[in-house]
Amino acid sequence: MRVAIVTESFLPALNGVTTSVCKVLESLRDGGHEALVIAPGTTPWADTAAPERYAGFPVHTVSSLPIRQFRVGLPSYELETVLHRFRPDVVHVASPFVLGGRGLTAARSLGIPSVAIYQTDMPSYIRQHSGPIGDLTARAAWRWIRRIHSQADLTLAPSSAALQDLASHDVPRVALWGRGVDSTLFHPDRRADAETDALRRRLAPNGELIVGYVGRLAPEKELHRLAELNSLPHTQIVLVGDGPSAELLRDQLPGVVLLGRQEGLDLARSYAAFDLFVHTGTRETFGQTLQEAAAAGLAVIAPASGGPLDLIDHGSTGLLFDPDREGALREAVARLAGPERESERTLMGLAGRARVETRSWPALTEQLLGYYARAMGRDRAAVA
Structure with a gap:
């Protein structure tokens, strides 16, 4: 199959959209498919550019502008030209909003089937940053999302909560498609690595309980x-990631350790060094880091809102806390803190890993190929 992926975010930016696109590309390569990536390119203010190729596939970049540390690709008729030359069987649009919206328009004008991946709760983010007109701008954002996704032959949402949001805003032709996780990279056995042991001793020299978070350090994450x-x-709080809230968090969380942006083995060892994983954002459509933490054998604590509702079995793989009740997060962490709770944390971590072990990226990409086929009018049993 020939797949053109139009994405709102790509390398060198690291986030959920980029990670999902990269993993799908790797699985498409391993399956013998052909692909092309269309992504935001460098700007005059950027130090690094997107790679020219990824997983052996060409990356075509378009002009972009930086907005809150993100590169936003500028829509143009260039997309029709690129898609016409590549002649894909299907256009995969990752988290469409600006560039992706233009990609869906281009696909429709060329008569190419399209699948849109809903991944970012943009209306909530816009509401949060729009002050007194937040509700008005959020409603406008939903109208824009409905307009964009109505052009797609199929929209895939990552969680039941996201599906409900789309349905409640009259987005048509939706289906559920989760995310894969690398359960080999993120593994409980890494806790025995010498490098992980050294990291634990550095982070908690007096044997403190390490409560870790991985993700962007930004207001929308509600850290x-x-x-x-x-x-x-x-207790020692450790944050992995970067973003505009880093310095503010140093003031809000006395003694916090910020490890910065990490990937690969460094990231896997950080997970392995944690005793508990905590996520705080209530606007997550999924929560990929929750899956990574579970694969690493950690009990996970997150709000009872959005994507975490699908990812955490309360009391079995972790705990869900009420984000509207002050002190609920502290109570959840306190319940699993202390050496006397180590066996409970371990059992939760093992149960969480068992739930995610089958969610490999090759398996999720095979399901995605079935959705491509549905968009193309050739149903497979996988999406019946």
């Missing part, structure tokens, strides 16, 4: 909630 943990004894 201010972690301040509830400041008074917990014998």
